[in-house]
Amino acid sequence: MKGFQLFRNDEKAMELPINIVVMLVVGMVALATLISIIPTPTKEMSVFIEGTSLEEGSFQPGNSIIVDATTAQNSFAVYVKINATDNDGNPVRNANVVLRGLGGAASNTTDINGVTILTTTGNALVQLDPNQNEGTMDLKILADGFYDYEKNDAVMIIKTR
Incomplete structure (x- = not known):
């Protein structure tokens, strides 16, 4: 009981909870300041x-690209022309565009x-396997201030017989 009374009268014991709260x-x-600094994508x-x-x-x-059997x-090589805009019709400049498949x-x-x-050139040319009649290529676009754009099967290659 004597130790309990000493703790009750000790003013330094109150500093610990106050320091924790501060x-x-x-x-x-x-943490809120750091989170507010991180830029978030704002546009589609x-x-x-x-x-x-x-x-x-x-x-x-x-x-779609149609190729003959030969x-x-x-x-x-495949050539694809892409146009990227925001929802207001303004061009998206300096966006990184990747086509693969x-x-x-x-x-x-x-x-x-x-x-x-x-343009697929050099070692990155497109090829259909002998028994393959069609295939697709995927498109990905990254730009600052925009959500990433990904479209699977964006370009289709079709072989005629």
């Missing part, structure tokens, strides 16, 4: 495949108009 409040304020991106082609500059509307036996890959950045042309 440290907790300061820690929460610091609209992406339109303006055209596709097996030859540079001769784009056909749509997202071309499909070998690796071939069927053994091929292409990457580029959008220009000031939000447009880019992707």
Whole structure:
């Protein structure tokens, strides 16, 4: 009982709970400040495949490329024209655009108009397997201030018989 009375009369014993509360409040304020500094994506991106082609500059509307059986036996280049805008129709500039699939890959950045042309060249050419009549390529676009855009099966390659 005597020890209990000493604790009750000790003023330093009250400092510990007060210090814990103060440290907790300061820690929460610091955490809230750090979280508010982290930039969050604020806009959605609209992406339109303006055209596709097996030859540079001769784009056909749509997202499909038709190849004949002779071309499909070998690796071939694919050209895809992409237009990226925000929901208000403003261009998305300097977005990183990646197209990949069927053994091929292409990457580029959008220009000031939000447009880019992707080309699979060199070691990243597209190829259909001998028994494969069709295949798809996936599209991914990353831009500061926007949610990431991903579309599986964005471009379709179809082999004619």
